[in-house]
Amino acid sequence: MSLTHAPAGAVRQGSLRELNLALVLGRIAAAHRPPSRADLATATGLTRATVSAVVEDLLAGRLVSESDPAPRSGAGRPARGLVLADQGPAGLGLEVNVDYLTVCVVDLTGQVRHRTVHRADLRPVAPADALAKLVEMAGAARDDAAGQGLTLVGAALAVPGLVDDTGVVRLAPNLGWRDVPVPALLAEHPPLIEQVPGIPALVVDNEANFAALGELHSRPPGPSSFLHISGEVGIGAGIVLDGALFRGVRGWSGEIGHLPVHPEGRPCRCGGQGCLEQYAGQEAIVAAAGLAQAELPADTATARLAELAEAGDADALRALHDAGTALGVAVASVVNLLDLDTVVLGGGYAALAPWLCPPLLAEIAGRVLTAAWSPVTVRPSTLGAEAAAVGAAGSVARRIVAQPAGWLARSA
Amino acid sequence: MSLTHAPAGAVRQGSLRELNLALVLGRIAAAHRPPSRADLATATGLTRATVSAVVEDLLAGRLVSESDPAPRSGAGRPARGLVLADQGPAGLGLEVNVDYLTVCVVDLTGQVRHRTVHRADLRPVAPADALAKLVEMAGAARDDAAGQGLTLVGAALAVPGLVDDTGVVRLAPNLGWRDVPVPALLAEHPPLIEQVPGIPALVVDNEANFAALGELHSRPPGPSSFLHISGEVGIGAGIVLDGALFRGVRGWSGEIGHLPVHPEGRPCRCGGQGCLEQYAGQEAIVAAAGLAQAELPADTATARLAELAEAGDADALRALHDAGTALGVAVASVVNLLDLDTVVLGGGYAALAPWLCPPLLAEIAGRVLTAAWSPVTVRPSTLGAEAAAVGAAGSVARRIVAQPAGWLARSA
DNA sequence: GGCTATTTGTTCAGCCATTGAATTATTTGC
DNA sequence: GCAAATAATTCAATGGCTGAACAAATAGCC
Known part of the structure; x- marks a missing residue:
């Protein structure tokens, strides 16, 4: 019974393309097997002509690629399957917990392409020092990701506590943190990600929330x-x-x-x-x-x-x-x-x-x-023990899938 | 942090107008004082030209009207204020409860334009008979509404129990109902409402849900x-x-x-x-x-x-x-x-x-x-005792505001 | 009282994205 | 080797938004 929620703001001429880019990309992401352009046309209700145009944009922006083993169906011209690209934008996931630090990188397909865990008792460590260590680990992750053809477009940090909407950790009792201005502390380090319109550079949230998101996006759905x-x-x-x-x-x-x-x-x-x-x-x-x-x-x-x-x-x-x-x-x-x-x-x-x-x-x-x-x-x-970090990184990647226009505007 | 949810289906050429009709009408509904076309343009981000065209459609469809006391602002050409029409589409709200039946009509502005309460102990009454009485009351409500220039475009029934997604009342313990197929029973009576594309003819739901909706749409917001x-x-x-x-x-x-x-x-x-x-x-x-x-x-x-x-x-x-x-x-x-x-x-x-x-x-x-x-x-x-019926009727009216395209297509 | 500044609302050419039909491309089956 | 079938592209037409220019209507000021 849920009403179809309209986009919050104005719907301008160009929004039309933005929305259809998101629609088609979302379908590709949700499909079980690589869909053809024709599949997407019937699934979305768009014309084949429109789907072709939209897919061309997505291919040019390296958000999708054509899958090699063309899915055979019967007579007729063989379809070219479309899959999310395993190169291009990726999300950076960070986690501070009581007894470890984790950094990971997740690509559009949801695969974990990099992961580092640093075990240590964080309770006696000052927040700024913990975050500095995390940034160091993230730097290595960024380099590793770049070597795999991935560009980090956003970071998400999971903490075991309450976070307000500006990213300040109000209270993390088991960690001993209180009113820690995480965004400000991280801003003192050189940026690790490439800013993309519409994608927040840093999101801080509770680990339980990110773990749930990780579960939501895990395969099989x-x-x-x-x-x-x-x-x-x-x-x-x-x-x-x-x-x-x-x-x-x-x-x-x-x-x-x-x-x-x-x-x-x-x-x-x-x-x-x-x-x-x-x-x-x-x-x-x-x-x-x-x-x-x-x-x-x-x-x-x-x-x-x-x-x-x-x-x-x-x-x-x-x-x-x-x-x-x-x-x-x-x-x-x-x-x-x-x-x-x-x-x-x-x-x-x-x-x-x-x-x-x-x-x-x-x-x-x-x-x-x-x-x-x-x-x-x-x-x-x-998911394993570091579900929150993977979920955090995945939430960034999903955001690109949900709003591809910003990334495409950048790479154009 | 909520992602802007895109419409579920394809975004075709005409969807653009549909979405902007809803956007502008929603702004008019949410405004504290009657907004001018220029106000709407700045509020929505659309051009004044577009807003004018959209408003013209809304005026032609009798969903809004120009308010008589033009809101004075200062120098310049005086603005013409826009308000939701108090004639045109309206919602029918029905309620069956343990000791009363209620019928009411709510217009686009949220005002209750008709209300009838019939007090009786409904527990010994067969569901079909209770609904028949309700239909009789609704017929009178329809006639009264028509006399006020209102057209009923949908009905919503509140019951004190669990309702499944087909409208069947699975269990209403205090009423003694069990697996009552309300839509089927009501379909035996002549239709009281005018079917409008996109607006369900009948919605059945729990009274608590409708009462909450009534509270949501009560003034002041x-x-x-x-x-x-x-x-x-x-x-x-x-x-x-x-x-x-x-x-x-x-x-x-x-x-x-x-x-x-x-x-x-x-x-x-x-x-x-x-x-x-x-x-x-x-x-x-x-x-x-x-x-x-x-x-x-x-x-x-x-x-x-x-x-x-x-x-x-x-x-x-x-x-x-x-x-x-x-x-x-x-x-x-x-x-x-x-x-x-x-x-x-x-x-x-x-x-x-x-x-x-x-x-x-x-x-x-x-x-x-x-x-x-x-x-x-x-x-x-x-809200008073019959909050659920008012909320139910209001939910129909709100749906017209949220999706005006269907009504406009009809009246064209 | 007339002029100017100011704000509202409309008109119109231009443009962008979707549409739908026709066209091209590539395979299976007979 | 040809017909049927399916996939994908091309292209003129269309609908709706944009931006700028224009018309309308008022307050303030000398």
């Missing part, structure tokens, strides 16, 4: 509306509705970790009581499993839990069951509210999914009003 | 993202994001009444435990206030509660405080999840807002992570 839960020290969620990330009025949506699951329960450091994080957060699970709150690095804690559960350790199994139940109460709220039919467990939860899912599904079945008509699917994320 | 809670026997919510209703994957979003606020609490008729409805539903409040579960009609129960609270009755005050607290836990979940900054209390809650708000706000302050940076506003709805 999944549903266009889902909830992606990142279980780390904190618990964040990315909400994808109709193929777009929902960021909320101020960009602070998805704070699922502070949904009250036991309103009179344990106090939370957020000031509330009985927040989900106190029952299904990494620290809570580790403590409930009887593991000493030893200096267990964050990234090995989940691995250790999975090991114990695999071995049948009763404490670990009970801890995971209780966490799954708490998670189920929160997820039931979300599903009742938003009527989503897919929940993706990401971050540390991905590896623990076999033990979290059964209690989680039980809660959903008992608490979701519409569960009888519309079953809810819960599955682990297909 | 409020925020474009908010949560609208309808507190009746059941508790429903309409979620408005960026000026559009969010309906969920299957259209079953907003079931806030079944958010678990005490996961191990009272059993609910939905099969779950500790649902909000068991603590803040009308029946729960009435019972907690010590009012005999006498045959108190639904629509007088809230009035009686407000009376008692006004008089300082301790039991009523405590009942409302507890309900507000439960509501606050649920709302805190929603706000943490969606980062909304406005909550509207509608339906029976509107009259009880003075007593519900304080505990509700206290819970939000304590449980919402971002409360410190972004205060959440809670206010009662400005």
Whole structure:
């Protein structure tokens, strides 16, 4: 029932071409097999003549290329398949997290063309120094990408915290950051990307949001509306509705970790009581499993839990069951509210999914009003640990696909 | 950060005019004072020449008219102000609820031009008979509207229950409806509206959704993202994001009444435990206030509660405080999840807002992570009891404003 | 009271992108 | 080797926007 939203501004003569460029390129990106110009014409409703003209622009701008193995169909002149170019514009993804820095490059097709991970405890490091290290890594990534024929057109930085709409990190509790003006700090370094009209040079956002975007664009394509839960020290969620990330009025949506699951329960450091994080957060699970709150690095804690559960350790199994139940109460709220039919467990939860899912599904079945008509699917994320960085880089690449006119104007 | 969404389909030559018609008409609708053609040109970015041509089409189609008191500005040729026409297309709103039937007509400007309410206990009435009565009322409404120069171009029916995307009422528990094929039943009656390309003849949806739409389009215009809670026997919510209703994957979003606020609490008729409805539903409040579960009609129960609270009755005050607290836990979940900054209390809650708000706000302050940076506003709805019918009729009228091309093609 | 500055709204030639039909290109099947 | 079939391009026609010039109507000023 969604109304076809018109573009916000005026529709001038040239917008027509812009919109059709985006339409055709989007179809090429979404297709399962390389479509021909004729396929695109029937799919979009445009004339073959128009599609040819549009495709010519896209080819000239190196956004698409003709696939070598022409898709055979039967009699007639063979079609020339069109695919997204694996050379040309690409996105730079950056991530600062508690115990690592990541940089990666993703091309238009969504492939990861470069990745670097630097493991270190970032908590004692000053934000400016962490970002300087990240810029150093990004420089190497840019050079590597250039060698592969890729041009970086935008950067996206994922952080584990709240980011306002100017890119300032207001609060990243587990990192110890507060009011860090990331764009200003990065502006002191020489630019690594080529500015393209319509593509922001830098986007800063929550890691959970970018991880959800990564999931959205992963192959094979999944549903266009889902909830992606990142279980780390904190618990964040990315909400994808109709193929777009929902960021909320101020960009602070998805704070699922502070949904009250036991309103009179344990106090939370957020000031509330009985927040989900106190029952299904990494620290809570580790403590409930009887593991000493030893200096267990964050990234090995989940691995250790999975090991114990695999071995049948009763404490670990009970801890995971209780966490799954708490998670189920929160997820039931979300599903009742938003009527989503897919929940993706990401971050540390991905590896623990076999033990979290059964209690989680039980809660959903008992608490979701519409569960009888519309079953809810819960599955682990297909992406690895650095999903946020890949999602961030991918979001830049997708933006080129969604708005190719700016890039084409540049390269003309 | 929302990407400018391109129209879904192909952008042909004529789409350009369609889009600009919608753009200009939308500006006229959103303006505070009647804008001139020159105002529209600067606001939209179109040329004055284009705006003139577009406005000429709109005037010819009777969608706008020139306002008599020309807005004076200073030196120069006086501008001619443009306003939405109060004659021409209008929307028909219908509502079936537990104890009344309503029909109303809303014009392009959002004004209610006709309204009829028929009070009766609908629970023992067969769906087909209830709808027949509604059609009878709608016939009178159509005649009245025609006398005022209005043409009905679409109908929208609000029901207190779950509706699937074909318009079948899957479940309306308080009404006793189950799998009622409303479109098929209404198709047996002679058509009351004039079919217009692009405007659906009949839309069936949840009352909470339509009530939220009514709030969205009420004057003066409020925020474009908010949560609208309808507190009746059941508790429903309409979620408005960026000026559009969010309906969920299957259209079953907003079931806030079944958010678990005490996961191990009272059993609910939905099969779950500790649902909000068991603590803040009308029946729960009435019972907690010590009012005999006498045959108190639904629509007088809230009035009686407000009376008692006004008089300082301790039991009523405590009942409302507890309900507000439960509501606050649920709302805190929603706000943490969606980062909304406005909550509207509608339906029976509107009259009880003075007593519900304080505990509700206290819970939000304590449980919402971002409360410190972004205060959440809670206010009662400005619309009356039949908000859903008005919202339904208004949604039809808004659709004409959003897609004027269909109407213009007809009247040409 | 008449002149000028100012703003609104319209007219018109030019231009850009899409259209639709005709044309060319390239293969399969008989 | 020819007909049928499918893909892609060419080209005159068309619709709608642009930009600049022009007409209309008022306030302010001497």
